[in-house]
Amino acid sequence: MSMRLREELEAYLFLLPWILGFLLFLVGPLAASLYFSVADYNILQPPKLVGLANYQTMFADDPLFLKSLRITAIYTFASVPLIVTMGYLVALLLNQKVRGLSVWRTIFYLPAVVSGVAVAVMWVWVFDPDGGIVNNLLRLAGIEGPAWFTDPDWALTTLILTSLWGIGGGMVVYLAGMQGVPTHLYEACELDGGGTWNRFRHVTLPMTTPVIFFNLLIGIIGSWQVFTNAYVITNGGPANATLFYVLFLYRQGWKYHKMGYASALAWVLFFIILIFTIIVFKTSGWVYYESDQADQST
Amino acid sequence: MEPEPLRIAHWWGEAFDNAMSAFAEQHPQYDVSNEPAPWDGYHTKIPTTVAAGTAADVMFMNAGQFMELLPQGVGADLTEYLNGDPDIDADLWAIEPALDTGWEGVPYGLPQWHPDSANLWVNKDLMSEAGIETPEWGHDDFMTWNWDDLVEAAVATTKRMDDGSFEQWGIALGRLHSSSYRDMVWTNGGEFFDDTTHERPTESLFTEPEVVEAFQYLVDFELKYNVGTRPDDEAVIGADGSYLSGKVAITWNWNIYGVMKQANFDWGIITPPFQERRANKYGGNSWVVNAASDHQDAGYEFVSWGATKLEGQKQFVAVGTVPAYNPHGIIPEAESEAQSNVWKLIIARQEAALEDGAARAYALGPHGTEIEDILNAEVALIFNGDQSVEETMANVKAQADALLG
Numbered sequence: 174m175s176m177r178l179r180e181e182l183e184a185y186l187f188l189l190p191w192i193l194g195f196l197l198f199l200v201g202p203l204a205a206s207l208y209f210s211v212a213d214y215n216i217l218q219p220p221k222l223v224g225l226a227n228y229q230t231m232f233a234d235d236p237l238f239l240k241s242l243r244i245t246a247i248y249t250f251a252s253v254p255l256i257v258t259m260g261y262l263v264a265l266l267l268n269q270k271v272r273g274l275s276v277w278r279t280i281f282y283l284p285a286v287v288s289g290v291a292v293a294v295m296w297v298w299v300f301d302p303d304g305g306i307v308n309n310l311l312r313l314a315g316i317e318g319p320a321w322f323t324d325p326d327w328a329l330t331t332l333i334l335t336s337l338w339g340i341g342g343g344m345v346v347y348l349a350g351m352q353g354v355p356t357h358l359y360e361a362c363e364l365d366g367g368g369t370w371n372r373f374r375h376v377t378l379p380m381t382t383p384v385i386f387f388n389l390l391i392g393i394i395g396s397w398q399v400f401t402n403a404y405v406i407t408n409g410g411p412a413n414a415t416l417f418y419v420l421f422l423y424r425q426g427w428k429y430h431k432m433g434y435a436s437a438l439a440w441v442l443f444f445i446i447l448i449f450t451i452i453v454f455k456t457s458g459w460v461y462y463e464s465d466q467a468d469q470s471t
Numbered sequence: 472m473e474p475e476p477l478r479i480a481h482w483w484g485e486a487f488d489n490a491m492s493a494f495a496e497q498h499p500q501y502d503v504s505n506e507p508a509p510w511d512g513y514h515t516k517i518p519t520t521v522a523a524g525t526a527a528d529v530m531f532m533n534a535g536q537f538m539e540l541l542p543q544g545v546g547a548d549l550t551e552y553l554n555g556d557p558d559i560d561a562d563l564w565a566i567e568p569a570l571d572t573g574w575e576g577v578p579y580g581l582p583q584w585h586p587d588s589a590n591l592w593v594n595k596d597l598m599s600e601a602g603i604e605t606p607e608w609g610h611d612d613f614m615t616w617n618w619d620d621l622v623e624a625a626v627a628t629t630k631r632m633d634d635g636s637f638e639q640w641g642i643a644l645g646r647l648h649s650s651s652y653r654d655m656v657w658t659n660g661g662e663f664f665d666d667t668t669h670e671r672p673t674e675s676l677f678t679e680p681e682v683v684e685a686f687q688y689l690v691d692f693e694l695k696y697n698v699g700t701r702p703d704d705e706a707v708i709g710a711d712g713s714y715l716s717g718k719v720a721i722t723w724n725w726n727i728y729g730v731m732k733q734a735n736f737d738w739g740i741i742t743p744p745f746q747e748r749r750a751n752k753y754g755g756n757s758w759v760v761n762a763a764s765d766h767q768d769a770g771y772e773f774v775s776w777g778a779t780k781l782e783g784q785k786q787f788v789a790v791g792t793v794p795a796y797n798p799h800g801i802i803p804e805a806e807s808e809a810q811s812n813v814w815k816l817i818i819a820r821q822e823a824a825l826e827d828g829a830a831r832a833y834a835l836g837p838h839g840t841e842i843e844d845i846l847n848a849e850v851a852l853i854f855n856g857d858q859s860v861e862e863t864m865a866n867v868k869a870q871a872d873a874l875l876g
Contacts, residue, residue, distance in 0.1 A: 216522045217543040234873070323702035325855050409844075411702070412851035427515045429841045430539065 209436035216432055227437035238438070240413060241421035242445075244329060248417065249396040249449075252336040257389050260340040261381075264347030265373075278348070285341035293405035296335050297322065322407050325414040332402055332415055343388040350384035351377060379461040386453075386460045393449050397442065418442060474502040477769045480520075481506075481531035482513035483790065490786035494776055501769055521545050521763070528764040529773055532580065534754030534833040535840055537572055538669065542837060546572075546579030546759040552771045553578060559779055563797040565821055566830065571795065572757035575670060580759035581778040582795035583787055588726035588817050589650030589752075591621075594628075595737040597639065597720040601627040607739045608816040614742060614749060614823050618688060621721070621744040622696060628720035629698040641698035643713050643722040647689060647850055649843065650752070651723045654743040655685035657750030657829050664875075669832040669839070675871040677864040681747075687860045690853050701854075726792040728813050740813050742820050751824035754833035755795055793817050838874040845870045 174182075185192075210227060212220035231238045267278050284292070299305050300321035308318035321331040358376045367375065400419045403409060409416040409424070422442065426435030481487055484507045495503040506527050508516050517536065520526040532540065540546070553559060553568065561567065565585050572580035598605050603624045606616040625641030632638050644651055656663065661681030664672030676682060692699035700713050714722040717736050723743070731738050742749075758777060760770035776783040784794040785804055793814040794801055805811035824830040835842045849863045849870075858866070 215543070216518045217540070217545065320702070325851060325857075410848065410851060412855065412857075413848045424844070428844075429838075430518060 206436045206439055209433050210440050211437075212433045214433040214436075215430045217430070220433060223433070227434045228441075230434065231437060231441065237413065237416060237421060241416045241418045244414070244416060245397055245399065245418040247329060248333060248336075248399060249393060251333045253389065253392040253396050255333070256336060256340055256343060256392055257385065259337055260343035260388065261347050261385065263340060264344045264351060265377075267344070268348060268351045278345075282341040282345055284338050285345075289401040290405055292338060293402050296331075296338075296402070297406055300331055300335075323411060325410075325412040328407055328411060328414040332399075332407070335402060335406075336396075336399075343392070346384050346388055347381065350381040354380040380463075382460045383462060386457055390450065390453050393453065394446055397446050397449070472500075474500055475766060475769050476504065477501040477529070477766055477773060478504045478506055478527035479529045479531075479773060480508065480513075480517070480527035482508055482510040483531070484509070486790040487787075489789070490777065490783070493786050494773055494783065497782070498772065498776075501773075503773075517545075521761070524763060526761050526763065528761050528766045528770045530759050530761060531583075531756060532572075532759050533756050534752075537574070537580070537754065537757070537759075538832075538834040538837050538839055541572075541574040541579045541759075544762055547762045547764070547767050547770070549578045549581065549760065549771065549774075552775070556775060559775070559796075563800075565795050565798050565818070566753040566825075568757075570668075570832075571753045571755065572759065580757040581774050582755045582757040583778050584755040584791045585793045585795050585798055585817050585821065588755075588792040589648070589654070589724065589743075590726075590816065590820070591741045591743060592714060592722050592724055592727060592731065593739045593741055594714070594717060594720050594734075595739045596717075597628045597736075598624065601720070603627055605739045606741050608812045608819065613816070614819065615745045616741070618744045618746050622692075625692060625698040625721060626696055629696075637700075638718070640700045640713070640719045641696075641721065642692050643700040643719045644689065644692060645723065647847070648723040650725070651689055651743070652686060652846075653752055653831070653833065654750055655688055655746075656682050657831055658743065658746045658748060659685045659688075660747040661685055662831075663835055666836075667831060669834060669836040672836050672875055674875060675842075675868050677868040677871065678861075683860055683864050686850070686853075686864065690850070690860060693854060726813065726817070728792075728810055729790070731809075740816055742816065748827040748829045749820070749823040750827070750829035750831070751821050752833040753821075753830050756791070757795075836875075838871070841874060842867075842871050 209220055211222060211224055213223045213226075214220035263281055267274065267281060271277070300307055302308055302318065302320040302323065305321075307321070311318040319327045322328050354377060358380065359372055362372050362376050398419050399417050400423065403415045403417045403420045404423070407415040409420050418438075419442070422435050422438040425431045425438060479491065487507065488505065491503055491505040495501065504527075514536075517526065517530055517532070517540065521540070526545075530545075549568070553561070564571075564582075566582070568578035568581050569576050571582045572578060593605050593607075595605050601624070604610075606613045606620075621642075627641070628639065629637070629641035630639040653663075659681045661679055661684075662676050663669070663682070664676060665674045666672040693701065700719060713719050714724075715730065715734055717734075758774040760767050760774060764770055777787055778784070778794065779796040781800060781804075784796070784801055788794060788801055788804070798814070798818045802811055802814055805814060821830065846867050849858075849867050852858045853860055853863050
């Protein structure tokens with residue numbers, strides 16, 4: 174056996190656990206889900222092929238499918254820009270040289286590691302119409318607050334507001350990006366007479382566009398898969414006002430045992446996320462990659 | 472000889488620990504494995520474990536699960552066990568198992584608890600203060616006090632502050648307790664489906680006048696009389712909590728006798744109000760022996776012990792309600808007169824409903840879970856002022872019929 178062949182075999186041997194896991198736990202379920210999506214399958218009886226009937230039902234006969242799509246799209250378009258912007262602004266603040274910086278960073282990051290269910294329960298208390306802190310503060314200002322989660326007209330907005338709780342995760346990535354900006358660029362800017370705004374506008378912002386791009390993409394993908402808060406706090410209500418797509422999918426599969434339909438919904442979601450991802454990549458001309466510049470200069 | 476393994480699944484957590492230990496102690500021939508799971512997980516655990524062939528030998532199920540799972544062959548047919556059990560007198564069931572936990576006349580399980588325990592829990596202090604007599608068990612009208620009486624009581628017990636906000640509520644319905652609309656529809660002479668067993672409905676009857684009238688009656692507590700708690704009032708503490716606060720005169724709930732021990736007021740229990748006929752539900756929590764189990768005899772022994780033997784019933788009655796089998800037999804075991812009166816009312820109500828031919832399945836058919844979700848979502852729009860009861864019921868009917876078709 175040649176050395177090269179032996180090395181290749183060893184490489185595959187070391188890769189084998191991952192390959193097996195990939196095949197068993199990713200490719201296998203993916204293929205099964207694709208098969209179930211064209212079948213009538215209730216878990217307890219063998220799947221029965223029905224062609225594209227599940228997809229047809231979805232688009233032609235199920236008003237809740239379109240409603241859940243609309244709700245999730247609204248959430249995505251409202252919460253992602255909010256989270257991306259707020260996370261970036263907080264990161265900018267925490268990138269300053271101030272006393273107790275590490276403590277502040279920890280405090281802002283802490284929410285990202287708290288259990289989603291515990292946080293959801295906390296929001297129920299915070300937005301309680303009668304005794305919640307938000308409405309009590311509004312009352313102090315002479316404003317009678319809405320019923321938040323229990324009002325169909327406000328429930329989705331309230332969930333969008335609660336999404337800001339998660340800015341800590343993105344903030345850490347922004348901070349890492351900001352810390353990685355070479356100091357000589359700031360020095361050059363200062364030598365050219367650039368002040369704080371110019372340092373931000375011409376150095377920090379362009380140099381951190383890759384992490385903004387990353388957080389934007391992850392944010393969009395995550396927002397289409399929102400589940401916990403909608404499940405724990407509102408359970409899709411009131412009047413289906415917070416019936417997010419994944420909650421709708423979950424209900425079809427695990428509550429009504431329509432696994433075939435749920436699988437079809439999952440594939441549609443996959444394509445929606447794929448389309449959004451492609452759009453984000455296609456419109457990513459604003460992202461500055463230092464390596465690209467280096468390639469062009471050689 | 473090695474003890475025979477026996478796995479028992481339920482969602483009641485530690486509440487069943489004593490019962491499991493007692494059974495294991497009395498039956499050393501079995502190696503009992505207690506397998507509780509939280510309700511949310513349990514709902515998905517049963518079908519997935521059944522599909523995987525790893526389900527427990529005995530599974531506790533609620534009415535919704537019977538309708539969804541029993542037609543799929545999940546439960547073992549207990550007919551022969553029941554016919555061959557010398558300790559069981561078929562006449563002593565509150566509702567025969569084939570109806571309560573069966574499918575098309577075949578008993579697939581034994582009900583642990585009495586078919587229905589949802590009634591009205593009353594703060595008698597607030598009722599007395601308003602000059603309203605509480606028609607408890609033993610009262611002349613305890614079974615026939617009517618719709619108007621409940622409205623009168625709820626209105627009389629509601630108090631407001633000067634600014635119009637509530638100081639005290641007449642009734643907490645949890646907006647629309649799942650038991651409340653069933654009771655009101657049936658007592659009003661209405662039905663949900665063209666099949667009263669709910670097993671094979673082909674059409675829903677949500678737009679029938681009796682059904683619309685019943686829903687209108689319930690939402691009027693909030694929209695017309697303005698005497699009911701709103702979701703805002705219950706968002707954090709729930710209907711139980713608002714009732715326990717002592718600021719609600721009447722609430723609609725399952726058997727909360729255990730919770731009532733915390734009440735710092737004089738409480739009582741009354742039946743839902745009467746209209747055309749006395750009505751009630753069946754389909755309580757029941758034990759089902761896994762059709763694929765290798766230990767079905769052992770499974771039946773546990774099931775019959777819990778559901779029909781006094782020593783088993785005593786273990787479960789502590790956390791639930793009066794047993795479905797020979798319910799009168801448990802009365803002397805009540806820990807207090809209050810508990811005894813709760814049990815007597817539950818039993819009397821079911822007997823009256825059977826007499827009037829208006830005992831119906833709790834589950835709203837094989838698509839019951841989905842239909843309830845549709846109903847809840849549509850009804851929320853009534854409270855929000857977006858649609859009338861008639862429009863709501865027409866929407867529910869259209870969606871329900873699409874599922875049934």
